[in-house]
Amino acid sequence: MNSSIARHFSAFKNELSGHYGFKPSFVFFDLTLGDGGHTEEALLAGCRVVSLEIDPEAIERAIGFISPQFTPLVIDPETFIGSVPQDFSWIIIRSNFIHLSSLVQKLSLPQIDGLIADLGPSQFQVLSPGRGFSFLLDEPLDMRLDKNLGVTAADLLAVLNEGELADLLALADEPFAKPLARVIVKQRQLSPITTTQQLSALVSRVKKARFPGRIHPATQVFMALRMVVNLERENIRLLLSQIPPLLSPNGLLGVISFHSGEDKLVKDFITEMEAKKILYAINKKPIEPSTKELSISQRTRSAKLRLAKKIT
Numbered sequence: 483m484n485s486s487i488a489r490h491f492s493a494f495k496n497e498l499s500g501h502y503g504f505k506p507s508f509v510f511f512d513l514t515l516g517d518g519g520h521t522e523e524a525l526l527a528g529c530r531v532v533s534l535e536i537d538p539e540a541i542e543r544a545i546g547f548i549s550p551q552f553t554p555l556v557i558d559p560e561t562f563i564g565s566v567p568q569d570f571s572w573i574i575i576r577s578n579f580i581h582l583s584s585l586v587q588k589l590s591l592p593q594i595d596g597l598i599a600d601l602g603p604s605q606f607q608v609l610s611p612g613r614g615f616s617f618l619l620d621e622p623l624d625m626r627l628d629k630n631l632g633v634t635a636a637d638l639l640a641v642l643n644e645g646e647l648a649d650l651l652a653l654a655d656e657p658f659a660k661p662l663a664r665v666i667v668k669q670r671q672l673s674p675i676t677t678t679q680q681l682s683a684l685v686s687r688v689k690k691a692r693f694p695g696r697i698h699p700a701t702q703v704f705m706a707l708r709m710v711v712n713l714e715r716e717n718i719r720l721l722l723s724q725i726p727p728l729l730s731p732n733g734l735l736g737v738i739s740f741h742s743g744e745d746k747l748v749k750d751f752i753t754e755m756e757a758k759k760i761l762y763a764i765n766k767k768p769i770e771p772s773t774k775e776l777s778i779s780q781r782t783r784s785a786k787l788r789l790a791k792k793i794t
């Protein structure tokens with residue numbers, strides 16, 4: 483396990499136990515295991531936990547962080563044969579959460595009393611060398627959370643036309659989307675843009691911005707590429723529509739997002755479910771991090787938590 487990178491700070495951990503009312507036998511699904519902070523909170527409260535994670539390295543790390551009194555049954559759905567013990571206490575499934583419904587069916591998993599999706603990469607993935615997420619490192623522009631995905635960030639920069647690049651950059655609200663797209667197309671005619679530092683330098687040049695500032699000038703560009711490489715918006719849409727029938731009466735859905743576009747997808751979904759009298763929103767406005775959380779982790783500054791309950 484690469485333990486030189488500190489454990490990911492789990493946003494809204496207090497809200498989780500408070501709102502979900504964790505208790506023994508509560509069935510909790512953590513759809514984004516990461517470094518396991520939310521999963522651990524539920525395990526410590528005696529819940530039965532199913533954790534999903536797309537990145538095998540993250541699974542190894544989470545098991546290393548979580549108290550050894552909890553031993554998971556780790557399942558790779560591609561190779562798993564047989565059935566899950568009905569009295570399981572913790573299962574980790576190596577899978578994209580877009581397969582949630584079919585996993586529940588295939589593995590005969592119980593109804594869900596509460597679930598959380600904490601979107602995006604973990605700090606470990608961002609800071610881990612060789613993954614290409616960070617403008618602070620110099621390495622190939624990869625950005626795939628799942629190595630089975632076919633397209634890297636460098637591929638996108640190489641093949642998209644100027645208009646497509648501008649649309650991509652606008653996904654993360656990059657105000658310089660159009661001039662940046664123009665310069666990327668010009669630059670790649672001279673030499674391909676394949677590394678984090680090449681891209682970061684190009685963005686700083688176009689934005690005439692310097693770092694250190696409060697926020698690195700390439701933040702939105704890197705975020706937009708990451709969102710597209712990992713099909714993040716498509717994944718959220720696919721996931722949300724599967725959840726309501728899997729929840730038990732009064733079951734709670736929670737989504738933590740880090741970008742206004744993601745938050746809007748979740749908000750619109752909950753509004754649609756309210757109109758159909760399937761779910762109701764616990765909070766009309768998303769919950770934002772406390773001052774204490776902000777003082778511990780700057781990354782949480784854009785975090786938003788939305789909660790909705792299944793109508794019985």
Ligand SMILES: C[S@@+](CC[C@H](N)C(=O)[O-])C[C@H]1O[C@@H](n2cnc3c(N)ncnc32)[C@H](O)[C@@H]1O
Nearest residue numbers: 492514516517518519520535536578579600604
């Ligand atoms: C923000 S981190 C979660 C952190 C975690 N809540 C904690 O407390 O440590 C998100 C995790 O979800 C995983 N992930 C992202 N998209 C996923 C998807 N579509 N399916 C399954 N896991 C995903 C990432 O690999 C990453 O490890």
